[in-house]
Amino acid sequence: MKKNVVTLKVDKGEFQYQITGWTRLNITRGIERIPNSFDLHMSEKVPDLDFIEVSEGDKCRVYIGDNLVLTGYVDRWIPIVSDNQHILQVVGRGLCQDLVDCSAVYKGMQFVNMTAESIAKSLCEDFGITVNAEVETGSVTVQNINLGETPEAIISRVSRVAQVLFYEDENGNLVLSRERNDIVRGSLVQGVNVESATYVRSMDQRYSDYIVVIPNAQLTTDVTDGVSIGYYTVIDQSVPRYRPIYIIPEDGDAGFVTAEKRAIWECNRRYARSNMVRVTVTGWRDVEGNLYKPNTQIQVNLPKLKVVMKNWLIGEVTYRMDETGTRCDLLVMPIGAFTPEPIIPYKLPQDIGAALGVGQ
Template identity: 45%
Template sequence: MPDDLTLTVGGQSIAGWTSIRVTRGMERIPSDFDISLTERYPNVSDIVVMEGDPCVVAIDGDTVITGYVDRVSEIVDAHNHVLSVCGRGKCEDIVDCSAQFDSFQFKKVTAADVATALCKPFGITVKVIGSPGILFEQVNLNVGDTPYAKIDELCKAAQLLCYEDADGALVLAPISTVEAAGGFALGVNVERAGYLRDISQRFSEYRVYLVGVGLLQDLGVQALTEYTVNDTTMPRYRPKAFIAETGDAGATVAKQHALWECNRRIGRGNVVTVTTSSWRDAAGTLYAPNTLAALSLPQLKLIDGQKFTIGEVTYRRDMNGTACDLILMPPQGFQPEPILYMPLPQDVAAALAGTNRYY
């Protein structure tokens, strides 16, 4: 069978799965799978898969998930023996567990440095694509924080995505410009496609107000600074206002946030779903998250050749056959949210860092 799925676990490589669902995504961490087989597989009663086993899920030799078995279900009757296995990628541990670090504090580090330290106890590799981003003077952990929650927070400040790759590593990267060969075209490699256009959560203006913080002054004396981002594609007047975060870097971050709100809402208001019978693009590469794809779907009123980013991929096989379901959006729909990591005046933050009181 082309593109057969193999589960390697406990020294066994098990193929012949009759029901397959494997999902990977840019905003879905960890990746996960749900597969099953019946007595049609020879000696199914001899297959031993235990919960907690390390495993590798591969499609025709191409690894798609490296992780662990979470659940095993076996059902028998007079005629059938059904084995079902569910599992997730290695990054499940940094999502589920609490972070551990000797001092619970880092100084002068990048998001990649913190990610590497927090992932190390779980045997998870960190891969950085491009620049590691800004240097943080100090990073503190709270008791009970998960590694992923802290890493995600730092990645937003550094404007990086963080997601799991096929090898179970945590990837820190910008939005990719790598493109899937062949794109998607109805009647060529697309069985079904949908296009959701939604303006209910979009606005014509995104305004940021920087409110003065001078003390002991009369009301109205301090200037009210305004910054505006316009969405010219909105058909009517719909303003949205935000108060800038405190600190002298707050205005800069708030302006970035206004632009992000505009672009993000445009992206999330244009969602394309595609179902294709193949798990691979025209070059034979498995479809993967954080990949661009050109769309030729004029029936859906899309600009021919417009490139959307693949946000989520599901490889599936069931009684209805083999298919790949994909969710795509404009690239700006996946841009990380800008945040002000330390909402303090920069000179105050520097002084506190020097006296080990940087909160």
């Protein structure tokens, strides 16, 4: 079917190559990974391979039918020659790969009184990457850049402060978002479109008591409303035995409002991540012909696994093709599994804040 033909379009100056005929491939997208990636193989005879001048580092786009699924670069161009055939393998990743591979460069090595969106834009602009913020991102007082630190590491840190997810879209843009309410039409149904499913239910990463502690609050009573030490405890009644965990946040907050949020977040997120389903479905599209994609909700109905009529979130999608056909591997988890960690930096003393221009 033409709507599932995978095309690699490679920009080569004023020329553009469009390569189809792939016989084996993997294309992976997710909301907890940058960049997206692809691995394409052509194992049949390729008589015109000599005329395809594609090089590692070339900018490219990957389409499934008319749907763009990845914009990035060719990392590896691997032609293999035998007596009777040419074999071609192309491996690449999305534009956001440079945020993971390279070091961050920013004058002053410090961000002051900027939003997570503006910090991300400052880090991405040198790499030609657009930042799309789908939600409001709060202001971050001070963030220092450690020499050699990657842009991805800094964006990860400020995204937790802003409580947003960050991931790469099909255009190679960096997206700042949260769990979406978009719902996939149709369901993942045992015996209908689900070829195989694995339900991992675990207890090893869950705890009965989540205790968030800010031990150095006694040193900063001027910014914690006079409280010398603070903690907040959430109890998970579904954990059958006593399993406490103390959590020391990277940052604190006046009044310890975030300590409460952090404890609840830790409990809910660990529960959600202890209930994950990996599903292999026939084909790459839902009942309306739309590609499965990350950060969308889908109904899961797997009675034999005791997951019945639940709306869960797609966290990762792999479009896969080989000699046996086209399949899609989905990682789905309960809503809340991808909620970002709540962190609020220490409120700076007024004199320091004034010197840095915070709040101006």
